[in-house]
Amino acid sequence: MDVQTALVFALQLVALFSIAGALLLYLLCKIRGNSKPDENGTSPGGGKPVLITCCDNVVGLQVAIHLANRGFRVFAGLKEGATEGCNNDDSVPSRVIRSWQKHRESTECLTTGALIALPIDVTREDVLHEAVDIIRAHLPAGKDGLWAVINTGGLLYRGKLDQQNISHWDAMLKTTVLGILRVTRAFQGLLRSAGGRIITFGAIEGGEAGLVAYTASRYAVEGASNALREELSPMGIKVVCLNNHGLPDDLMFAMPKLKSKQESGDVSVDMSGCLDYYPTALSDTALQTLDVAITSGKPKRNYTLMRNPKWLNPLQFVKVV
Known part of the structure; x- marks a missing residue:
């Protein structure tokens, strides 16, 4: 050469x-x-365990799927089918969660995200204590803590104060306010182990006729969050309150519905075989704000979710990807 x-x-x-x-x-x-972390201070979930207390409504279900897609190990609380462990439950949220699991199993996805349904009723301490044991059993070896508990449970009953059944007041306060206190007490140990955080949906701005008791329950959540922040801070537990101004009250706790094919009446699926459901609750911007609240090393006390509520179309479909 x-x-x-x-x-x-x-x-x-x-x-x-x-x-x-x-x-x-x-x-x-x-x-x-x-x-x-990206420019907003967020980062992939990395398999961090997160509990969503109620996925029976559109907010909880959307948050659970979003965080699972982001790589979190999500424990999705379902009240329906609690005695059967949610595996045989035919409710819409349970079916959507199973479709997500099946799709993820059928694709060789390398993400660390997971979605695990478990029975949770925030009004029953026995069910909450059982949920603690279930979560511990599903945590990786050597791990014994929750990165976050997101309280998405609640009720809304409309009615003028002089006409509304008092039992509706009791139900809203028992579920929305006392439910958060029960959840905090039950999962305090797991949160302390991981230096985790509690996330709540707090007060709405203003008020509306026919929603006096409901509005009172939302402000009570914000007040309880402020007090819990002071009490739990020495234990390393953070408390974040999300302001849901702009999110329609009736949509906050609406039940998800499956999208059906108009001609055949069959359940609609996307190209990957996952179920479609509606309505949409949180915008992309709101979900990004949630990402910051759940991943930031030093989260703020409060975040505003809906900065431009005009985007919302209550009939917009959510696609499970």
């Missing part, structure tokens, strides 16, 4: 190794970029 041929061959090798090195560097940067 003459000198000129050898030189050309050497240059080709240098170019080849340069391309390979550049490609390797790009892949390393891509991997590191996916594991670092």
Whole structure:
């Protein structure tokens, strides 16, 4: 081999190794970029365990699926079918969760996200204590803590104060306010172990005729969150309250419905075989705000979810991806 041929061959090798090195560097940067916080301070879930107390409504179900897709290990509380462990429950939330699980199993997805349904009734301490044991059993070896507990349970009954049944007041306060206190007491140990956080949906701005008791329950949640923040701070537990101004009250705790094919009446699925349901509750911006609240090392006391509520279309469908 003459000198000129050898030189050309050497240059080709240098170019080849340069391309390979550049490609390797790009892949390393891509991997590191996916594991670092983005410009909003959020980062992938990394398998962190999170409990959503109620996925029977559209807010809880949407948050659960969103966080599971973000890589969190989500425990989705379902009141329906609690005695059967939710596996045989035919409710819409349970079917949607099972479709997410089946789709994830059928695709060789490398994400650490998971969605685990478990029975939770925030009005029953015995069920809450059983849920603690179930979560502990599903945590990875050596792990004994929850990164976050997101309180999405609640009730809304409309009616003027002088006409409304007092039992409706009791039910709203028992579920919305006392439910958060019961959940906090039951899961305090798991939260303390992980230095976790409690997230609540607090007061709405203003008020509306026919929603006096409901509005009172929302402000009570915010007041309880402030007091819990002071009490739990020495234990390393953070408390974050989300302001849901702009989110329609009736949509907050609406029950999800499956989208059906108009012609055949069959349940609609997307291209990957996952179930479609509606309505949409939280906008993309609201979900990004939630991401910040749940991933920030030093979260704020309060976040506003709906900065531009005009976007909302209550009939917009949510696609389970």
